[in-house]
Amino acid sequence: MSIADTLQRLQQRMDMAMRSCDRNDAVRLLAVSKGQDARAIRAAFAAGQRDFGESYWQEAQKKQDTLQDLAITWHFIGPIQSNKAADIARRVDWVHSVDREKIANLLSQNRPANAAPLNVCVQVNLDHESTKSGVSPEQLPEFLATVRNLPGLTLRGLMAIPQPRDTENEQYESLLRLTRLRDALNHPDYPPLDTLSMGMSDDLLAAIRAGSTMVRIGRALFGERS
Numbered sequence: 707m708s709i710a711d712t713l714q715r716l717q718q719r720m721d722m723a724m725r726s727c728d729r730n731d732a733v734r735l736l737a738v739s740k741g742q743d744a745r746a747i748r749a750a751f752a753a754g755q756r757d758f759g760e761s762y763w764q765e766a767q768k769k770q771d772t773l774q775d776l777a778i779t780w781h782f783i784g785p786i787q788s789n790k791a792a793d794i795a796r797r798v799d800w801v802h803s804v805d806r807e808k809i810a811n812l813l814s815q816n817r818p819a820n821a822a823p824l825n826v827c828v829q830v831n832l833d834h835e836s837t838k839s840g841v842s843p844e845q846l847p848e849f850l851a852t853v854r855n856l857p858g859l860t861l862r863g864l865m866a867i868p869q870p871r872d873t874e875n876e877q878y879e880s881l882l883r884l885t886r887l888r889d890a891l892n893h894p895d896y897p898p899l900d901t902l903s904m905g906m907s908d909d910l911l912a913a914i915r916a917g918s919t920m921v922r923i924g925r926a927l928f929g930e931r932s
């Protein structure tokens with residue numbers, strides 16, 4: 707099947723999931739293109755896809771150079787090393803993986819004054835996994851307060867990569883924790899947190915049911931990564 711066909715089928719599955727849980731807002735599809743070549747991105751773009759997400763900065767930069775002629779909205783979704791933060795701040799539209807004050811500061815300081823503020827999500831380590839990035843739910847209020855006050859950044863919401871679960875209901879219960887955190891962390895002095903970046907190829911439907919506003923889909927769109 708062509709990428710255009712796969713994209714259309716994926717959108718249909720997402721629309722069905724939205725209807726089956728009576729949601730009439732929108733869910734945004736972020737095409738996770740890590741491990742895919744520039745040609746695959748070009749094909750998805752030609753089929754109407756505009757949001758693309760990358761996890762490894764070196765790989766992302768090369769593709770950005772190759773695809774400069776396309777009006778892509780770039781999202782960075784991987785771990786951020788401090789020596790890459792300045793480049794990332796200059797060259798993407800969204801960062802989903804902010805989880806340290808040092809990185810938040812670097813993104814803020816290096817976002818060009820003439821660019822729109824960088825959209826950021828704070829990554830949450832929902833399952834307290836020592837191997838995974840993310841702020842623990844307990845430390846989230848304090849960290850959000852820091853990020854909200856940084857110039858050049860707009861805090862849009864939360865992102866998580868929960869531990870794999872066996873059933874769709876378990877996935878749903880797990881992901882619902884991020885929705886509840888977001889609801890509890892809205893603050894009257896700031897714009898509402900409008901983004902819940904959750905849901906990947908294996909928990910897409912559960913994520914939509916749990917309230918995701920942006921699903922990050924790699925394999926279900928492009929096939930297995932090389």
Ligand SMILES: *Cc1c(COP(=O)(O)O)cnc(C)c1O
Pocket residue numbers: 738740761783784867906907908922923924925926
């Ligand atoms: C790779 C990746 C995805 C996409 O995962 P798939 O299972 O291929 O859909 C989503 N989010 C993050 C942070 C990733 O690193």
